[in-house]
Amino acid sequence: MIVVIDYSVGNVKSVCNALKFIGCENELSNDFDKIRTADGIILPGVAAFGFAAAALGETAEVIKEVAKAGKPLLGICVGFQLLFDSSCELGYHSGLSLVEGKVVPLPSNVTVPHMGWNRVEIPEDMTLLKGLRTSEHFYFAHSFHAQLTDKDAKVAYTEYDKPLVASVQKDNIFGVQFHPEKSGDVGMAVLRNFESICKGELK
Amino acid sequence: MLTKRIIPCLDVKDNRVVKGVNFLNLRDAGDPVELGKKYSDEGADELVFLDITATIRNNKTIVDLVERVAENVFIPFTVGGGVTTADEIDTLLRSGAEKVSINTAAVLNPRVLSESADRFGAQCVVLAIDSKRDPKTGRHIVHLKGGREATTIDTIEWAIEAEKLGAGEILLTSMDADGTKAGYDIELTSAVADAVNIPVIASGGAGDMSTFRDVLTAGKADAVLAASVFHYGEYSIHDAKEYLAKEGLPIRL
Numbered sequence: 001m002i003v004v005i006d007y008s009v010g011n012v013k014s015v016c017n018a019l020k021f022i023g024c025e026n027e028l029s030n031d032f033d034k035i036r037t038a039d040g041i042i043l044p045g046v047a048a049f050g051f052a053a054a055a056l057g058e059t060a061e062v063i064k065e066v067a068k069a070g071k072p073l074l075g076i077c078v079g080f081q082l083l084f085d086s087s088c089e090l091g092y093h094s095g096l097s098l099v100e101g102k103v104v105p106l107p108s109n110v111t112v113p114h115m116g117w118n119r120v121e122i123p124e125d126m127t128l129l130k131g132l133r134t135s136e137h138f139y140f141a142h143s144f145h146a147q148l149t150d151k152d153a154k155v156a157y158t159e160y161d162k163p164l165v166a167s168v169q170k171d172n173i174f175g176v177q178f179h180p181e182k183s184g185d186v187g188m189a190v191l192r193n194f195e196s197i198c199k200g201e202l203k
Numbered sequence: 204m205l206t207k208r209i210i211p212c213l214d215v216k217d218n219r220v221v222k223g224v225n226f227l228n229l230r231d232a233g234d235p236v237e238l239g240k241k242y243s244d245e246g247a248d249e250l251v252f253l254d255i256t257a258t259i260r261n262n263k264t265i266v267d268l269v270e271r272v273a274e275n276v277f278i279p280f281t282v283g284g285g286v287t288t289a290d291e292i293d294t295l296l297r298s299g300a301e302k303v304s305i306n307t308a309a310v311l312n313p314r315v316l317s318e319s320a321d322r323f324g325a326q327c328v329v330l331a332i333d334s335k336r337d338p339k340t341g342r343h344i345v346h347l348k349g350g351r352e353a354t355t356i357d358t359i360e361w362a363i364e365a366e367k368l369g370a371g372e373i374l375l376t377s378m379d380a381d382g383t384k385a386g387y388d389i390e391l392t393s394a395v396a397d398a399v400n401i402p403v404i405a406s407g408g409a410g411d412m413s414t415f416r417d418v419l420t421a422g423k424a425d426a427v428l429a430a431s432v433f434h435y436g437e438y439s440i441h442d443a444k445e446y447l448a449k450e451g452l453p454i455r456l
Contacts, residue, residue: 011296011297011299011300011301011327013273013297013298013299014273014299014301017273017274017277017299018277020274021274021275021277047322047323047324048321048322048324051321051322078324090321108400111400111401111402111425112400112401113325113326113371113372113401113402114205115326115371115372115402115425116205116206116207116208116248116402116425116426117205117206117208117248117455118204118205118206119204119206137206137455139278139279140205141279141301141326142326143324143325143326143371159204160204160205179279181277182277182278182279182301183277183278184243184277184278187277188277
């Protein structure tokens with residue numbers, strides 16, 4: 001069972017729809033016991049960082065607790081950004097500090113939001129992206145991006161004038177700036193990989 | 204590199220996709236979910252569902268439709284047509300829409316853009332503009348209520364203002380080009396794209412495949428919207444994308 005964190009922001013149900021489509025048992029919930037007993041956690045997010053962080057409330061501590069204990073965690077979009085230390089979107093906000101880095105605005109010389117399908121170069125050593133071609137298109141929709149400083153994290157990039165962090169992996173912590181639930185077949189493959197990671201079938 | 208998007212538009216009435224010429228002689232064109240899936244399989248980068256009765260307000264039918272699409276189609280989709288408040292946007296996003304487009308209501312109450320952007324993020328908020336050129340002055344003028352009502356607002360100035368307010372994308376329809384199949388309005392599209400730093404979707408005037416190329420290059424559009432050329436099967440989305448890739452544009456194939 002994968003628990004998709006329900007923190008009442010935007011389009012969280014899309015992730016559940018996609019999991020259901022691939023046949024992955026899941027539940028949209030904010031229940032602490034369910035989060036503690038789940039095989040894995042997905043932190044979705046469509047909202048401004050500060051709004052999402054506030055909506056998450058005390059659940060943040062439970063997520064940190066289970067993530068540090070080794071439970072697979074996948075952050076998507078703003079859920080991915082929440083994995084880092086902080087964001088400066090509409091004021092300074094603290095993140096979960098599970099991966100070292102901060103979230104900053106996209107530079108002003110490019111069209112913002114970064115919206116649409118962009119190519120991600122797939123590194124061989126990232127479990128979440130296993131089985132994909134050497135580069136794949138994913139759907140992005142964001143105005144802020146992560147500046148990664150964590151030397152222990154594996155990273156996949158996309159090119160938007162400069163390289164942008166598209167995905168990170170640090171032990172059991174996974175994150176994608178793009179939306180796998182909206183990235184068609186390739187996105188479904190990523191979610192299947194996460195399910196396999198949660199079941200212990202993929203390491 | 205970010206790819207250029209090809210977006211089929213599905214006009215919806217009473218939970219069915221309808222086809223017609225300039226909103227006249229509407230014919231049933233099938234189930235929105237089935238058509239959405241078909242287009243997604245053909246390589247559509249996004250979908251737009253437009254409630255042509257503009258009755259999204261308090262309309263449970265459209266919410267059901269959005270839910271069904273979201274359960275079956277796994278590419279982004281935008282819903283629009285008569286949306287007036289941030290709470291309505293909230294309902295549509297929660298039902299599974301990726302983005303919601305606002306047109307008339309944003310002109311009458313521009314705060315709906317800023318309120319929605321603050322609550323949901325700018326990337327969910329699409330400003331739709333129906334624009335028509337004033338033959339006397341040459342200015343492009345914003346029209347409301349499905350194009351039936353002229354304003355005195357300059358399209359380019361409104362686009363700039365909307366970006367400041369929090370719109371994350373502009374869906375720009377040239378009423379002059381719409382339905383002509385003679386090509387998108389390059390002058391209008393490039394003027395808006397130059398004036399703002401958010402993505403611009405060109406709409407109105409899709410004809411042969413070169414019309415896509417022209418508005419994505421000379422017109423500086425980030426994406427193209429088209430309805431009848433796809434609905435009537437003049438060529439498939441896949442054909443169009445292969446053509447554009449051959450022409451050297453960044454395309455997801």
